[in-house]
Amino acid sequence: MSSAWARFALLAALLLxxxxxxxxxxxxxxxxxPAGELYQENAYDVAQGKRLYTWMNCTGCHAHGGGGIGPxxxxxxxxxxxxxxxxxxxxxxxxxNGMPAWxxxxxxxxxxxxxxxxxxxxRYVRKDVAPSRDDALNSGKAESRRERSAPLExxx
Amino acid sequence: xxxxxxxxxxxxxxxxxxxxxxxxxxxxxxxxxxxxxxDLTEINTKNVAxxxxxxxxxxxxxxxxxxxxxxxxxTMYFVTPFPxxxxxxxxxxxxxxxxxxxxxxxxxxxxxEACCDTVNRGPAYADGKVVMNTxxxxxxxxxxxxxxxxxxxxxxxxxxxxxxxMAPMIAEDKVLVGNSxxxxxxxxxxxxxxxxxxxxxxxxxxxxxxxxVLIGSDFHPFYPQDRxxxxxxxxxxxxRWKQGGGNVWGxxxxxxxxxxxxxxxxxxxxxxxxxxxxxxKWTSGVFARDVDSGQxxxxxxxxxxxxxxxDGINENILVDRDWKGxxxxxxxxxxxxxxxxxxxxxxxxxxxxxxxxxxxxxFGVDLKSGKLIPNPAKHTQTGKTVYDICPTAxxxxxxxxxxxxxxxxxxxxxHANLCMDEEGVQASYIAGTPYVGAIVRQxxxxxxxxxxxxxxxxxxxxxxxxxxxxxxxWSGALVTAxxxxxxxxxxxxxxxxxxxxxxxxxQYRTDSGIVGQPVAYKGPDGHEYIAILSGVGGWxxxxxxxxxxxxxxxxxNGMASAVPxxxxxxxxxxxxxxxxxx
Numbered sequence: 111m112s113s114a115w116a117r118f119a120l121l122a123a124l125l126l127x128x129x130x131x132x133x134x135x136x137x138x139x140x141x142x143x144p145a146g147e148l149y150q151e152n153a154y155d156v157a158q159g160k161r162l163y164t165w166m167n168c169t170g171c172h173a174h175g176g177g178g179i180g181p182x183x184x185x186x187x188x189x190x191x192x193x194x195x196x197x198x199x200x201x202x203x204x205x206x207n208g209m210p211a212w213x214x215x216x217x218x219x220x221x222x223x224x225x226x227x228x229x230x231x232x233r234y235v236r237k238d239v240a241p242s243r244d245d246a247l248n249s250g251k252a253e254s255r256r257e258r259s260a261p262l263e264x265x266x
Numbered sequence: 267x268x269x270x271x272x273x274x275x276x277x278x279x280x281x282x283x284x285x286x287x288x289x290x291x292x293x294x295x296x297x298x299x300x301x302x303x304x305d306l307t308e309i310n311t312k313n314v315a316x317x318x319x320x321x322x323x324x325x326x327x328x329x330x331x332x333x334x335x336x337x338x339x340x341t342m343y344f345v346t347p348f349p350x351x352x353x354x355x356x357x358x359x360x361x362x363x364x365x366x367x368x369x370x371x372x373x374x375x376x377x378x379e380a381c382c383d384t385v386n387r388g389p390a391y392a393d394g395k396v397v398m399n400t401x402x403x404x405x406x407x408x409x410x411x412x413x414x415x416x417x418x419x420x421x422x423x424x425x426x427x428x429x430x431x432m433a434p435m436i437a438e439d440k441v442l443v444g445n446s447x448x449x450x451x452x453x454x455x456x457x458x459x460x461x462x463x464x465x466x467x468x469x470x471x472x473x474x475x476x477x478x479v480l481i482g483s484d485f486h487p488f489y490p491q492d493r494x495x496x497x498x499x500x501x502x503x504x505x506r507w508k509q510g511g512g513n514v515w516g517x518x519x520x521x522x523x524x525x526x527x528x529x530x531x532x533x534x535x536x537x538x539x540x541x542x543x544x545x546x547k548w549t550s551g552v553f554a555r556d557v558d559s560g561q562x563x564x565x566x567x568x569x570x571x572x573x574x575x576x577d578g579i580n581e582n583i584l585v586d587r588d589w590k591g592x593x594x595x596x597x598x599x600x601x602x603x604x605x606x607x608x609x610x611x612x613x614x615x616x617x618x619x620x621x622x623x624x625x626x627x628x629f630g631v632d633l634k635s636g637k638l639i640p641n642p643a644k645h646t647q648t649g650k651t652v653y654d655i656c657p658t659a660x661x662x663x664x665x666x667x668x669x670x671x672x673x674x675x676x677x678x679x680x681h682a683n684l685c686m687d688e689e690g691v692q693a694s695y696i697a698g699t700p701y702v703g704a705i706v707r708q709x710x711x712x713x714x715x716x717x718x719x720x721x722x723x724x725x726x727x728x729x730x731x732x733x734x735x736x737x738x739x740w741s742g743a744l745v746t747a748x749x750x751x752x753x754x755x756x757x758x759x760x761x762x763x764x765x766x767x768x769x770x771x772x773q774y775r776t777d778s779g780i781v782g783q784p785v786a787y788k789g790p791d792g793h794e795y796i797a798i799l800s801g802v803g804g805w806x807x808x809x810x811x812x813x814x815x816x817x818x819x820x821x822x823n824g825m826a827s828a829v830p831x832x833x834x835x836x837x838x839x840x841x842x843x844x845x846x847x848x
Contacts, residue, residue, distance in 0.1 A: 164691065165694055166696065167693070167694065167701065167702075169702075169705075169820075170449070170700020170701070170702050171378070171699075173814075173818050173820045173821045173822065173823070173826070174705075174818045174821075175817075175818045175821075176814050176816065176818025176819075176820065176821025176822070176826050177812055177813065177814045177818075177821055177822070178808060178812065178814060178821055178822035178823055178825075179380065179381060179808075179812070180378065180812075181812065181813065182813060184815050184817065184818060185813075185815045187813065206374050206375060207374050207375070208374070208375055208376070208378015209378055210378065210698055210699065246651075246689055246705055247651045247687060247688075247689040247705040247707065249705065249818050250817050250818050256817075
């Protein structure tokens with residue numbers, strides 16, 4: 111192979127690497143699935159989300175909405191936003207101060223169900239969609255009996 | 267003459283105790299034997315009412331300030347909660363300005379792996395080096411004079427829920443460090459690093475095969491239930507020991523004569539006991555190990571097959587004193603399960619175990635077999651709520667260390683008075699997430715108070731006096747040769763009690779709640795000072811620092827219902843207070 115060809119190949123490689131250098135890699139796709147909104151309208155999905163909430167050890171950090179290691183979910187303070195699309199992103203991709211990412215452990219549908227259940231904790235869903243009394247030790251009023259928290263603060 | 271005799275007696279006792287007789291506070295526990303006793307007498311019962319703040323220092327942080335403030339030479343050292351800044355304050359200058367500040371650049375993700383707030387219990391000092399732990403799992407040595415990093419060792423992995431919150435302990439040329447993470451299905455260990463370069467000298471796990479636990483031919487536990495091959499595997503269902511806990515996040519004591527490292531192990535994981543039938547060795551117990559090899563000498567299990575998150579990590583106070591007419595080498599341990607244990611520290615035999623709080627979860631400790639006698643009516647299990655269990659998951663007493671005065675012969679125990687309801691639920695192991703399996707609701711205990719400072723008479727095996735507190739006491743204790751006991755409260759009071767009578771002699775309201783460790787030292791001006799970090803936090807303080815919504819009684823693992831009033835009683839914010847006679 112002539113040295114001219116070698117130089118050309120090297121140049122081409124450098125140029126291609128340059129394209130790679132400029133490539134944007136995002137942490138994940140934005141949560142703009144309009145169908146996602148529908149999960150919080152459905153009592154079955156909210157109930158499934160509640161089961162996942164226990165199974166995935168969410169209670170270990172967020173308790174039954176009151177928080178502990180992680181922030182409370184039944185109040186109206188939202189560090190990363192309280193709209194269902196924002197909650198979905200927090201669960202799917204995780205957050206840097208300790209929230210783990212669940213995208214490799216749960217299906218997309220399960221993450222939407224979890225997000226829908228989180229919305230019910232501060233009663234941001236309809237009363238007849240939010241879960242009723244727990245089978246386990248009572249931690250306070252059932253989701254359906256809670257007052258709706260004050261209007262959402264805009265996400266930071 | 268009497269005064270001279272007293273001084274002679276005290277100095278005799280101190281030589282025995284190995285305390286810093288020159289007025290320094292070089293180790294978090296005051297001495298390797300963990301007495302938290304200062305031989306300084308300038309501040310005493312007669313004049314303590316004249317204490318005034320000498321200087322304060324704002325850390326600018328809003329989580330639990332649990333660090334001890336070490337004083338070596340004319341410099342004070344302490345570590346903040348995450349991001350774990352290490353400060354050196356120059357005590358020779360007015361207002362004690364910052365001499366240097368070291369930032370370890372800890373990973374923010376570690377905040378999500380800390381069960382009980384993002385705390386740090388303080389640094390250690392030896393040979394011109396200050397050694398600290400970081401929440402994200404590193405042990406770092408810096409030059410005490412300049413604050414320049416000398417070495418760092420990455421020991422714990424936050425991806426599986428391991429963190430470091432304990433104060434390292436330096437014994438001989440070894441730095442002893444243990445991991446936190448008993449609520450994350452972590453396998454507990456203690457490691458000894460070589461002080462000179464941070465390389466690993468030995469590491470012992472607290473579950474699994476004998477070779478991992480460093481159990482060999484030197485191991486001679488006093489009771490037969492602790493003898494046998496590979497009990498760290500056999501006392502667990504298949505493979506459960508791999509997530510079994512037994513962490514070392516509390517206090518390490520050192521007996522220089524015997525060259526023994528003595529420390530407790532944490533709770534087994536998960537809390538739900540139905541998921542781990544067996545005695546779950548070597549969790550919720552106490553080990554004595556050879557400092558050079560790490561080989562275990564003896565072990566005793568405070569809570570076999572623990573049912574209540576009763577870690578065994580509380581302080582072990584090593585004293586040589588009379589016991590029923592003969593001099594003995596003792597170990598005093600106020601346990602999370604509510605008993606004040608007196609052990610023979612040469613072999614691990616239990617000499618006494620009497621309750622220092624109201625207990626209904628067990629009936630006592632059988633001194634013949636050494637076994638805790640559980641109350642079957644309070645046995646927690648999956649799918650069943652058991653009401654009114656006393657003490658709670660946080661224990662009769664949590665990590666907050668007691669003090670012992672050789673002058674009075676009393677142990678000064680800061681503690682809680684709480685009970686709880688608990689239901690076991692199936693916990694799934696998912697690496698890096700909490701592995702607990704219990705729904706817990708804590709509440710005030712009997713008697714209309716939620717905490718106390720209790721003086722325990724070791725010889726009489728009974729409570730000498732109690733000073734009740736409205737809220738659980740989460741601060742450590744200090745006792746001085748001036749016969750004054752110091753500690754702080756969750757609502758911010760820093761108090762001084764008479765060590766003999768328990769009478770309140772002086773108090774000062776700090777800006778935030780106190781969960782720190784008071785220390786006494788002699789300043790460069792020759793005067794005695796008392797230092798305490800204020801700044802609410804820890805498991806209980808998380809109700810305030812982490813803005814728990816107390817409508818959920820299980821918030822912060824049940825602390826929301828124990829102190830629902832904390833958010834309105836106090837505010838967050840770290841500040842060091844140093845007092846002297848005015």
